[in-house]
Amino acid sequence: MENEKILENLEKVGFGRKEAEVFLELIKNPGANGSQIAKTLGYPRTTVYQNLDILQKKGYINSYLDKEITFYETMDLNEIFENYKKNVDSATKFLKDELNKVNVSGKQKQFYNLNSFDDIKDRFKSILKKAENLVYINTNLDLFEFEKDFKSLKERGVRVVIFSFNKTEYKTLEVETYIRDSFNKNITDSEKRLMVAIDSTAAIIGSNYEGEFCGTYSENRLLVNIVTEHIKNDIHLMKLENRFGKDINKIITLDF
Numbered sequence: 001m002e003n004e005k006i007l008e009n010l011e012k013v014g015f016g017r018k019e020a021e022v023f024l025e026l027i028k029n030p031g032a033n034g035s036q037i038a039k040t041l042g043y044p045r046t047t048v049y050q051n052l053d054i055l056q057k058k059g060y061i062n063s064y065l066d067k068e069i070t071f072y073e074t075m076d077l078n079e080i081f082e083n084y085k086k087n088v089d090s091a092t093k094f095l096k097d098e099l100n101k102v103n104v105s106g107k108q109k110q111f112y113n114l115n116s117f118d119d120i121k122d123r124f125k126s127i128l129k130k131a132e133n134l135v136y137i138n139t140n141l142d143l144f145e146f147e148k149d150f151k152s153l154k155e156r157g158v159r160v161v162i163f164s165f166n167k168t169e170y171k172t173l174e175v176e177t178y179i180r181d182s183f184n185k186n187i188t189d190s191e192k193r194l195m196v197a198i199d200s201t202a203a204i205i206g207s208n209y210e211g212e213f214c215g216t217y218s219e220n221r222l223l224v225n226i227v228t229e230h231i232k233n234d235i236h237l238m239k240l241e242n243r244f245g246k247d248i249n250k251i252i253t254l255d256f
Helices: 002-012 017-028 034-041 045-057 077-099 117-130 144-155 221-244
Strands: 061-066 069-074 111-114 134-139 159-164 176-179 193-198 202-207 214-218
Touching: 002 017, 017 034, 017 045, 017 069, 034 045, 034 069, 045 061, 111 117, 117 144, 117 193, 117 202, 117 214, 134 221, 144 159, 159 221, 176 221, 193 221, 202 221, 214 221
Parallel strands: 134 159, 159 176
Antiparallel strands: 061 069, 111 214, 134 193, 193 202, 202 214
16 A cells, blocks of 8 residues: 555656656665566566666666666665756746746637536536625526535625526525526426526536536636526516516517
């Protein structure tokens, strides 16, 4: 287990998996040759020698000849990782400075696919944490598993507006809720959906289309505005329906 943790962390600092295994073996057995390492690790000698060559080019190991056999040993570990840290710090500073200078045409935000219900829920929780002023939600999902997130929004003074076609009791969430269950009473598991917009900065659209949940997350301002206006219009229509009766949809028509 300890070896596995070492290997995992070597990978995190840029080692390939086999590089890490060869490197760790040399730490355990300094002065080993390629054949000995291959036998211990159970890899072909060609694989081991390829990785020894990579490690040597990176400056992590050294080699020496003795009776026409090449032996290997690691460089000083403190020096290796001190140099690595310096290189990373230098590269990070350079990239931060230079990439911020790159001119992105129109500064257009991208769209990101959400390929499962778990992806959608994770992104939903993520953007709720980013909300500063206002959250609009249109959904027929069970929101009670996010009760802690809504509590946090309330504590931060964020207004939350939920619209739903399901007659669901959201009082315990202590959010502003609008229910229009007369429009679509029989929601099935194949008709679940979620639309969210926060602060005019980010939005999610998701549903279980054809039985599988999929969706889109974006910080594209146009999409965020479309989602926001869609939810606001649903609320407006619900208020008109409550005021003028259930046949309001027959009264409001468009002639083309």
